[in-house]
Amino acid sequence: MNLLLLEPADICDQQATLTDLRRLKHIHETLKLKVGDSIKIGVRDGWKGSAQIAEITSERVVLSDMVLDTQPPAKIPLTLVLALPRPLVLRRLITDAVTMGVERLVLLNSRAVEKSYWQSQVFDELQQLVVLGLEQAGDTIAPIIELRPRFRPFVEDELPALVEGKTAIVAHPYATQVAPIGLTSSCVLVVGAEGGFIPFEIDLLEKSGCQSVSLGQRILRTETAVPLLIGRLMG
Amino acid sequence: MNLLLLEPADICDQQATLTDLRRLKHIHETLKLKVGDSIKIGVRDGWKGSAQIAEITSERVVLSDMVLDTQPPAKIPLTLVLALPRPLVLRRLITDAVTMGVERLVLLNSRAVEKSYWQSQVFDELQQLVVLGLEQAGDTIAPIIELRPRFRPFVEDELPALVEGKTAIVAHPYATQVAPIGLTSSCVLVVGAEGGFIPFEIDLLEKSGCQSVSLGQRILRTETAVPLLIGRLMG
Numbered sequence: 001m002n003l004l005l006l007e008p009a010d011i012c013d014q015q016a017t018l019t020d021l022r023r024l025k026h027i028h029e030t031l032k033l034k035v036g037d038s039i040k041i042g043v044r045d046g047w048k049g050s051a052q053i054a055e056i057t058s059e060r061v062v063l064s065d066m067v068l069d070t071q072p073p074a075k076i077p078l079t080l081v082l083a084l085p086r087p088l089v090l091r092r093l094i095t096d097a098v099t100m101g102v103e104r105l106v107l108l109n110s111r112a113v114e115k116s117y118w119q120s121q122v123f124d125e126l127q128q129l130v131v132l133g134l135e136q137a138g139d140t141i142a143p144i145i146e147l148r149p150r151f152r153p154f155v156e157d158e159l160p161a162l163v164e165g166k167t168a169i170v171a172h173p174y175a176t177q178v179a180p181i182g183l184t185s186s187c188v189l190v191v192g193a194e195g196g197f198i199p200f201e202i203d204l205l206e207k208s209g210c211q212s213v214s215l216g217q218r219i220l221r222t223e224t225a226v227p228l229l230i231g232r233l234m235g
Numbered sequence: 236m237n238l239l240l241l242e243p244a245d246i247c248d249q250q251a252t253l254t255d256l257r258r259l260k261h262i263h264e265t266l267k268l269k270v271g272d273s274i275k276i277g278v279r280d281g282w283k284g285s286a287q288i289a290e291i292t293s294e295r296v297v298l299s300d301m302v303l304d305t306q307p308p309a310k311i312p313l314t315l316v317l318a319l320p321r322p323l324v325l326r327r328l329i330t331d332a333v334t335m336g337v338e339r340l341v342l343l344n345s346r347a348v349e350k351s352y353w354q355s356q357v358f359d360e361l362q363q364l365v366v367l368g369l370e371q372a373g374d375t376i377a378p379i380i381e382l383r384p385r386f387r388p389f390v391e392d393e394l395p396a397l398v399e400g401k402t403a404i405v406a407h408p409y410a411t412q413v414a415p416i417g418l419t420s421s422c423v424l425v426v427g428a429e430g431g432f433i434p435f436e437i438d439l440l441e442k443s444g445c446q447s448v449s450l451g452q453r454i455l456r457t458e459t460a461v462p463l464l465i466g467r468l469m470g
Contacts, residue, residue: 002454073452096459137453181417181470217308218372219237224331227459231466235416 001026001135003042006063011043016051016063027053027061041066042140048072072140075103076234077186079162080226083110083193087120089223091129094122096223097143098133100230104144109151112195118149155204163188163209170205171229172196173219175212182235189233191226236261236370238275238283241298246278251286251298262288262296276301277375283307307375310338311469312421314397315461318345318428322355324458326364329357331458332378333368335465339379344386347430353384390439398423398444405440406464407431408454410447417470424468426461 004023010016018024027033033053042048047068055062080102082093090107097105109118122129130142148154159168167183170190190210197205202212220228239258245251253259262268268288277283282303289299315337317328325342332340344353357364365377383389397403402418405425425445432440437447455463 096456099453099455099459100463101453136456139453218334218336218374220334221331221371224334224462228335228462228466231463232469234467 001030002138003040003048003135003140005131005135005140006041006043008044011066014064014066015054016041016066018061018063019059024058024061027056028058039063040138041068042072042134042138043068045141046072048138048140073101073138075141075143076101076230078102078230078234079104079106079166079186079188080230081106081108081159081188081190082222082226083108083191083197084113084117085193085222086114086117087122089194089221090117090120090122091125092223093226094126094129094145095133095136096227098130098139099137100227101137101139102143102230104146106146106148106154108148108154108190110192110201111151111198112193118147123147151201152204155201155208159188159205159208159210167233168210169213169233170197170202170210171215171225172202172212173214175214177211177213179213179215179229179232181232183233184235187233189226189229191222191229193222236265237373238277238370238375240366240370240375241276241278243279246301249299249301250289251276251301253296253298254294259293259296262291263293274298275373276303277307277369277373278303280376281307283373283375308336308373310376310378311336311465313337313465313469314339314341314401314421314423315465316341316343316394316423316425317457317461318343318426318432319348319352320428320457321349321352322357324456325352325355325357326360327458328461329361329364329380330368330371331462333365333374334372335462336372336374337378337465339381341381341383341389343383343389343425345427345436346386346433347428353382358382386436387439390436390443394423394440394443394445402468403445404448404468405432405437405445406450406460407437407447408449410449412446412448414448414450414464414467416467418468419470422468424464426457426464428457 006016037053038050041051048070049068051063052065054064084107166186166188168188241251272288273285276286283305284303286298287300290297319342401421403423
């Protein structure tokens, strides 16, 4: 946690009062703070800065002297369209995408996605995973996250408008074209789940404006390929 | 698993016989193969190709008609020097580093590394983690992996020779210089564990030829920063 994210509801009369177990535990056990200590804070959708511990007990922490003097870091101009991976991988990738500053995350169905993944309890934890990503990055603004449980309507009806004026690529281990590097424009990055996209899906993605690219001969796990591609694409 | 890695000991008289639970389970349960089916194989430190299932029981699988006609993918010319992270993260990063094709991995001590991490049972699993990474990537050649439980002797005595003629950088969230992109030369990448390097350590790394670079304002987890940096550095 590189900042403590405050929700508007935490704040009243220039003070913030925290009572939830997760943040109390972090302040007590990880940061080991006491009255008078300083802590980095950020206000949801707002600015970042610091506050002082005014009161600290096992039931609540009160922060005072809040100074909000820094803007949150800019997002990267990248939309990540991700075929829904299994829950364990999804959990990591949501937090990773938020931390890396992805502007928009679309979770998409594909042939290789198991139906049960759409019923995963990860979706109940979504807001919490976003908070973890923001706190890691030192950010205050959540990306847009959208669920698209039907592949074809998304790719045919929504994707063409989404990619317009942007570099749009789909990661495909067997493509002959290698992924571009150091883009200066906005970008849409489509990544398949384990098993990748089937030829019909690749074909449809290409018709909607995406270029198939590979990362060379190596086949990476989705959770490795996503940060590697983002690092490569962003100039 | 994008290829089945065969050890020299598996092979006798142009056939390979597998009896270990992990590979049997993968062939039975994941690939669901039967006699006559083809499987992608690679021979440790050798070439890749395919084989046919000649016999398959719950106790053993025999492969015949082995054709080895493809070279393993080239390594990327990158040495990763990693402050030893906690075991869960280390496990992921070893497999990731192998999969991405890192040439050499040095696991280094630093002030932020907990002493107990050096006694972690991950080190007993090291060979297994390497195999998983090779099988994911479709590679047959393990990187060099070295343990350096003493920071200063490594950085002062070994690192200067290691970085000679290469681009050498240390990832440091508070550096003003941003990480380079699309290198065409060999590279040494030094990455800290959670908590990063202390100023004394950064100073020593810089004296030994490493430039401190950041990834902008966002602070990433080690396991996200490593693939992102590798994607960014490799041209």
